[in-house]
Amino acid sequence: MSYRLGVDVGGTFTDLLLINEISGETFTAKVPSTPHDSSVGVLNGIDRICEESGVDVADIARVMHGTTVATNAVLTGKGAKVALVTTQGYKQVLQVARSFCPGGLGGWVSYVKKPLLAPLELTIEASERMGADGQIVTPLDVDKLEAELYSLKEKGGFTALTISFINAYVNGENERKARELAQRIFPDMPISISSDVVPELQEYERTETTVVNSYVRPEVANYIDNLYKALTERMGEDIHLSILRSDGGLASARSATESPVNLLMSGPAGGVAGAIHFCKQGGYNNILTFDMGGTSTDVALIQNASARVRRETRVGDVTVRAPSVDVRTVGAGGGSIAFVPELTKALRVGPESAGAMPGPAAYMKGGEEPTVCDANVVLGYLPSDVQLGGKMAINKDAAISAVKKVADAMGISVEAAAEGIIKIANEAMFGALRLVSVEQGYDPRDFALVGFGGAGPLHANALGILTQAWPAIIPPGPGVLCAYGDATTQVRDEASQTLVSLVDDLTEQGFKEVLVNLAEKASSTLVADGIAIDDQVISYEADVRYTGQAFQLCVPFTQQGLDTNGLDLLKSHFDAEHTQLFTFALESGHEIVMVRAIATAKTTALPSPPPVDSRFTLEDSKLADTEIYYEGQYHKAAIYERSKLHEKLAVMGPAIIGEMDSTTVILPGYIATVDSVGNLLINPQASGK
Numbered sequence: 001m002s003y004r005l006g007v008d009v010g011g012t013f014t015d016l017l018l019i020n021e022i023s024g025e026t027f028t029a030k031v032p033s034t035p036h037d038s039s040v041g042v043l044n045g046i047d048r049i050c051e052e053s054g055v056d057v058a059d060i061a062r063v064m065h066g067t068t069v070a071t072n073a074v075l076t077g078k079g080a081k082v083a084l085v086t087t088q089g090y091k092q093v094l095q096v097a098r099s100f101c102p103g104g105l106g107g108w109v110s111y112v113k114k115p116l117l118a119p120l121e122l123t124i125e126a127s128e129r130m131g132a133d134g135q136i137v138t139p140l141d142v143d144k145l146e147a148e149l150y151s152l153k154e155k156g157g158f159t160a161l162t163i164s165f166i167n168a169y170v171n172g173e174n175e176r177k178a179r180e181l182a183q184r185i186f187p188d189m190p191i192s193i194s195s196d197v198v199p200e201l202q203e204y205e206r207t208e209t210t211v212v213n214s215y216v217r218p219e220v221a222n223y224i225d226n227l228y229k230a231l232t233e234r235m236g237e238d239i240h241l242s243i244l245r246s247d248g249g250l251a252s253a254r255s256a257t258e259s260p261v262n263l264l265m266s267g268p269a270g271g272v273a274g275a276i277h278f279c280k281q282g283g284y285n286n287i288l289t290f291d292m293g294g295t296s297t298d299v300a301l302i303q304n305a306s307a308r309v310r311r312e313t314r315v316g317d318v319t320v321r322a323p324s325v326d327v328r329t330v331g332a333g334g335g336s337i338a339f340v341p342e343l344t345k346a347l348r349v350g351p352e353s354a355g356a357m358p359g360p361a362a363y364m365k366g367g368e369e370p371t372v373c374d375a376n377v378v379l380g381y382l383p384s385d386v387q388l389g390g391k392m393a394i395n396k397d398a399a400i401s402a403v404k405k406v407a408d409a410m411g412i413s414v415e416a417a418a419e420g421i422i423k424i425a426n427e428a429m430f431g432a433l434r435l436v437s438v439e440q441g442y443d444p445r446d447f448a449l450v451g452f453g454g455a456g457p458l459h460a461n462a463l464g465i466l467t468q469a470w471p472a473i474i475p476p477g478p479g480v481l482c483a484y485g486d487a488t489t490q491v492r493d494e495a496s497q498t499l500v501s502l503v504d505d506l507t508e509q510g511f512k513e514v515l516v517n518l519a520e521k522a523s524s525t526l527v528a529d530g531i532a533i534d535d536q537v538i539s540y541e542a543d544v545r546y547t548g549q550a551f552q553l554c555v556p557f558t559q560q561g562l563d564t565n566g567l568d569l570l571k572s573h574f575d576a577e578h579t580q581l582f583t584f585a586l587e588s589g590h591e592i593v594m595v596r597a598i599a600t601a602k603t604t605a606l607p608s609p610p611p612v613d614s615r616f617t618l619e620d621s622k623l624a625d626t627e628i629y630y631e632g633q634y635h636k637a638a639i640y641e642r643s644k645l646h647e648k649l650a651v652m653g654p655a656i657i658g659e660m661d662s663t664t665v666i667l668p669g670y671i672a673t674v675d676s677v678g679n680l681l682i683n684p685q686a687s688g689k
Contacts, residue, residue: 006487249492479661
């Protein structure tokens with residue numbers, strides 16, 4: 001028997017999903033995350049899920065893992081100390097940056113720039129010059145660079161080295177020569193060169209991205225190496241470990257170690273992949289997703305069953321040129337702390353979170369401050385007799401005591417305070433959903449809303465009311481959906497080349513030759529990981545703008561589309577996207593800035609899990625009677641067990657639907673049904689089935 005395991009590490013919980021590749025049967029588990037070393041939580045979770053499922057750990061053939069190690073290294077400032085080698089005259093490239101101060105017109109008055117990831121005292125200059133046409137203007141002075149590198153070695157104090165030369169994106173010959181020299185002087189040090197990491201124009205962006213790659217590389221490499229060693233000890237030498245990339249594809253452990261800058265948004269990408277997987281099967285190709293965890297909520301827009309991918313990834317104050325799913329994050333999670341400032345007496349929620357330790361008061365792990373989770377417990381949305389992860393009890397009295405702090409500060413009842421906390425958290429998430437829909441030219445009413453994460457189903461119905469995006473969909477295993485996404489996505493890699501040419505100046509044959517070279521380069525990475533060319537699918541993207549614009553839009557296309565419509569295909573697709581965002585398009589001046597090939601491993605579809613026994617009645621699935629507080633009054637409700645709900649049943653609100661990893665709230669006036677895939681569909685009763 002063969003199994004694959006999806007693992008997602010969140011701020012509060014580590015989620016695991018085990019899939020039988022023959023029968024489609026799934027098993028889930030949640031264990032507390034271990035922020036000091038996330039691999040401990042992963043291994044604890046593997047022990048838990050194997051114990052509960054009865055599966056021998058040796059039967060697991062593949063582990064797909066979404067990780068926040070790279071993200072946390074940037075956010076906490078605990079990455080490597082990086083030395084930088086630049087072209088002579090460009091030593092200040094990171095300091096000058098984009099010559100932009102965040103904030104309003106007077107932002108420069110209070111702006112305090114954070115320390116450079118590659119400090120000036122560890123930056124040296126190489127005597128070399130590459131022309132913009134790729135011709136060597138000044139050959140690399142090897143002797144001078146060797147002396148500078150030895151001087152840098154004597155100074156010490158760094159554990160990673162970056163090489164980024166002017167115009168290396170066109171021709172990386174000088175960078176490669178410098179790397180060969182540096183490898184002799186620093187034989188055990190990770191060395192990143194910009195022409196390998198991100199061969200794209202714009203000197204600051206390319207240098208910053210390569211420096212960040214070096215900054216997180218030792219931390220990521222150490223984590224992956226240790227995890228892989230622990231996995232092989234438990235599962236055998238044949239175990240295959242893959243890491244989720246920011247763009248929603250998988251990278252082999254080897255590839256992830258070499259280019260960890262592509263992992264900065266690894267965690268959120270898994271949930272998006274999982275949502276697409278289930279909603280596409282259910283016939284919903286246009287969806288808005290919100291993944292509400294313990295610390296934050298990530299939202300995204302999916303159109304035609306494809307996630308929007310942006311070419312820049314921002315983590316904290318760091319922006320890198322790396323592809324990532326277009327996810328927006330807001331500091332509203334189940335653990336977000338509510339408080340009432342003494343000055344304004346106005347209720348606030350987040351962004352500070354109780355995290356995994358001490359957690360919400362209701363978890364009885366030392367937390368005392370009121371959180372969104374505690375408010376849900378007070379309102380009855382999260383019943384105290386429902387256990388999280390099958391192991392964690394909920395203490396309603398502790399939740400009431402915590403929320404009472406807010407109630408007393410405002411002079412209102414505990415229930416009113418709890419409802420206020422929930423409404424403020426919902427509005428914060430609604431604002432994030434508007435960022436990816438309304439502000440991008442999309443009407444949320446044209447999409448379905450997908451709620452997942454440990455806390456997402458608690459708020460899905462309420463957010464459906466705010467967005468009017470129906471149905472509100474709760475996929476199977478919503479609390480571990482990120483892990484499901486990790487387990488069902490494909491290995492991928494890409495190769496890019498700067499072009500900067502008007503479309504009208506290109507010949508179709510010359511453009512196709514560029515695509516062939518890029519496809520070979522992208523494909524070679526997968527071949528190195530044992531994936532044959534015949535088992536790969538190649539797709540393409542071009543970054544297009546109108547001449548004179550300072551930004552470009554990403555236009556996906558296929559070889560077949562190019563063969564049929566020629567280069568006019570790029571113009572028409574770009575014009576449609578530009579009109580969607582800015583309401584107009586121009587007739588001429590289309591310029592291609594960048595083109596890339598994306599190689600993706602083919603995969604066989606997993607079998608569907610066994611269907612729920614249709615003989616179960618609604619009474620069979622009822623666990624208990626309860627009551628919830630909504631819009632200023634209590635309502636009688638029932639608690640149902642999701643594992644017994646099927647297509648022939650409908651749950652009328654108010655109701656609570658419980659499962660191992662999450663709890664769904666159906667508000668008064670709404671109805672929940674189940675589709676053939678197992679998705680819960682929440683609709684207003686008038687439009688329900």
